[in-house]
Amino acid sequence: MLKYQHIADELEHYIEEHKLQQGDKLPVLQDLMVQFGVSKSTVTKALELLETKGVIFQVRGSGIFVRRHKRKGYISLLSTQGFKKVLEEFQITSKVIELDIRKPTKEAALNLNVSVDDDVYYVKRIRYIHGQSLCLEESYFNKSIITYLNNEIITESIFHYITEGLGLNVGFTDMFLHVDKLTEEEADYLGLKKGDPKLYVESIFHLTNGQPFDFSKVTYNYVQSQFFVQAVL
Amino acid sequence: MLKYQHIADELEHYIEEHKLQQGDKLPVLQDLMVQFGVSKSTVTKALELLETKGVIFQVRGSGIFVRRHKRKGYISLLSTQGFKKVLEEFQITSKVIELDIRKPTKEAALNLNVSVDDDVYYVKRIRYIHGQSLCLEESYFNKSIITYLNNEIITESIFHYITEGLGLNVGFTDMFLHVDKLTEEEADYLGLKKGDPKLYVESIFHLTNGQPFDFSKVTYNYVQSQFFVQAVL
DNA sequence: AAGTGGTCTAGACCACGAT
DNA sequence: TCGTGGTCTAGACCACTTA
Incomplete structure (x- = not known):
């Protein structure tokens, strides 16, 4: 240490x-x-x-x-990757909808810096916080880096597996945030109504050597979406 | 330097x-x-x-x-305060709706760490990006720190005035993000419909010595709301 | 004036990656 | 093995706050 x-x-x-x-x-x-x-x-x-x-x-x-803010129940947008620490603070569970190996979409290939002919793991799951739907998540993993995934792993913390199981070092992340209206499909998954607000976040996770390995598209339930960011300077 | x-x-x-x-x-x-x-x-x-x-x-x-992402037109959530640098990149203008000295709400007093009997500057304005409504902003400034404001100052960059004009050093910011539906009043100001999505951000700006001086409540037009965050580790 | 954090140096040694 | 970045030291000097 x-x-x-x-x-x-x-x-x-x-x-x-x-x-x-x-x-x-x-x-x-x-x-x-x-x-x-x-x-x-x-x-x-x-x-x-x-x-x-x-x-x-x-x-x-x-x-x-x-330095301490007074508000409770907010999820830090920056606290390491995904929900690593949040998992301990809040009670978060996952339901896997899809898991397979496939060819990436053009969009995913571009963001992962791979060819559309390369294999990727595709994961679709819903995450719950205290039993309420928190978000709908679609992820593409570069299979040449994340060589193996199964249902058990992605039901738990994927990032814990990547760092501990695979011994990879996560370096940095680019996140793009939008606010929009839910489609019918998204609303169904989250138990909301079509046209309700959503926070939509696309993230690209990189290893310390700069290689992107995970491109994720996450749609948050607006009722549960309380985030905070602490900026310096 | x-x-x-x-x-x-x-x-x-x-x-x-x-x-x-x-x-x-x-x-x-x-x-x-x-x-x-x-x-x-x-x-x-x-x-x-x-x-x-x-x-x-x-x-x-x-x-x-x-390290460079490829997307254009996104506003950094962390790039210094408010829109300091964004002002140069994008074409942002402001329309002042209200400016006065008043007693703070309980909420504002709490966040600014002042008494409800102390004076604060209250500013309400709409900001436009390329002529489109970007956000509706309500700010409370601790008057014992921000001793003077006028219409001209708040039409331009408030932060430029605070750092250059008043010689104050901005230190850090706590930001709290929510997604919700627009009220009728907000929708009117932004040229949208009641019930449309909004990104709502409360920010508390502090000087380098830790004193909070600005409590702001900002409602963003979801159509223009494209933000990005770059995280390390 | 005294106390506290901030900058900068020169150099030793370590850990990881490329070859 | 060698090149590259990362950690750590001991100490000089500077800038700001407090009293």
């Missing part, structure tokens, strides 16, 4: 355990250096990480403070 | 000017150190900045590569 990663984790746990609130002051840099027995740069690196994650903010000449 | 900031700017301009595409390779660390006459750490800091901004990605043992 990297030192700065460890320090960041410790601090985050500390904030969580002691239920610190927005504006609460953390120990000064000097103290953290001594406490963890590392150099100033390493503490700084850990703090930069937490700042980018929206956990703290630093004020020159003043100190290090906790 | 900070060295690492300057290097980051230069690299970003370089990518822009030479129309580099996703996956194009940039000079290696060693070369950048020599080219800019700085230490390794400084180049690294610049590259981390660009990585967080979604401009590049780095692969250990391999190199530094350009």
Whole structure:
């Protein structure tokens, strides 16, 4: 475990355990250096990480403070991939509608940077939060990277399998958001009415080496759709 | 100008000017150190900045590569505050509906961390993109921080005035997103129909010292609402 | 003036990828 | 094996806040 990663984790746990609130002051840099027995740069690196994650903010000449919003029930758009952490916070389940190997659509091939003759895994599922329909999800996985999938895996967390099972490193994601009206098919799946609002998100997930491996099209139930984004700068 | 900031700017301009595409390779660390006459750490800091901004990605043992998505016409949810940079890219205009000094609602007072007896500036305006209605915006500004506003200022960029005119430093923002149906009033302002979809975003803007100064409630026209988010890790 | 975070350096050593 | 980026150090100096 990297030192700065460890320090960041410790601090985050500390904030969580002691239920610190927005504006609460953390120990000064000097103290953290001594406490963890590392150099100033390493503490700084850990703090930069937490700042980018929206956990703290630093004020020159003043100190290090906790950043916390007060609202509950919002899903972070940035919290790692998909629902990795959300799975723990909320009760999310999945129902698989389709799973097969096929040739990608032109759109999927373009976004995955493969040929329309290459194989992809196609997954269609509905996800539920606390028993309510949360979203309808269609995913295309580059089969030369995600070499195997089955019903059990995609009923659980796909990303857990990709990182732990396949040992792949997820790097970054591009997400495109639209608001529109539900089609009849989508409304049926989500238990809503045709013409109701929807949040539609297309995501392209890349490995750390830049290869796209997952192109997903997700339609969210507007009733359950509460997202938050924390921006810095 | 900070060295690492300057290097980051230069690299970003370089990518822009030479129309580099996703996956194009940039000079290696060693070369950048020599080219800019700085230490390794400084180049690294610049590259981390660009990585967080979604401009590049780095692969250990391999190199530094350009990160670029192909889609046009999307507004970044994270690109600095509001529409600072978007103003240059797109043609955005504003029509002011209301501007006055008043006592905040309980909701606004809570989010701005002021008393309901304190004064706030209230701004209501419609923003247009290429002549089409983009959003209806209601903002509350803490008057003890934003000491003066007038019609001219809020017709242009409020954030430009806050940073340049008032010399304040914007630090971070919490944004909460919902999808819902338009009310009759909102539909009228945006030129849509009651019940049409909307993206509703509440934002709380903070100074670098953590003080909230702007609480905004924005309703987006779903037809114009194309957003993107670039996530790392 | 004292305290606190931010920038920058020079250099050692490590981990991963290409060949 | 070699090139490349990533981590970490010890320390100098700077910029801002607080009192």
